[in-house]
Amino acid sequence: MNRSASLISVALLAVAGIGMTWLVEHASAPQIATEQQLIDSRKLLDVLPPDSYDNQPLQQPLALNAVDLAHSKLLGGYRATRHGQPVAVLLRSQTPGYAGSIELLIAIDASGRLLGVKTLAQSETPALGGHIADWPNGWLQGFSGKSRSEPADAGWALKKDQGQFDQMAGATITSRAAINALHDALRYFDEQRSALLGGGT
Structure with a gap:
């Protein structure tokens, strides 16, 4: 050759x-x-108990446009169902932190109680407010079970602001931002419950 x-x-x-x-x-x-x-999906949906839903919530977004709330903005939402019945709503919330926007995924059950919170994006100071991005996050887990009325509106603040919640060490502004965003999301859920859950619980 x-x-x-x-x-x-x-x-x-x-x-x-x-x-x-x-x-x-x-x-x-x-x-x-x-x-x-x-x-x-698993990384995002770990704010929900694993056996609590049987649909693919992220593939069924709610018809939410950007919604401006008192201290934050809702960027979108999703509904989790089990056997066709709504069990939870996930709201993507954006709020101004110390060094930039903080984006949270907030899971609320059908009765209006917080199931879990996860930080999706943030630019807070490393080793201080930046700890809000840790997962699992002990400070954020402390809000599980809370609702719009438990505590009452005045309680949704840091203890140093006469509220009921401790802050993350060295991160007052970040802590205030997260608390305000959670309270905003719970109020919104309470006011829009029927639409978010698809017309019933």
């Missing part, structure tokens, strides 16, 4: 190899995307 024939054979093998690689990647791309969505 002469040199030209050898080069042609190598080139054909290279083209065939590239083509096979492209075909394999192209064929498996949907499965990879689906698996990545499931991983992302």
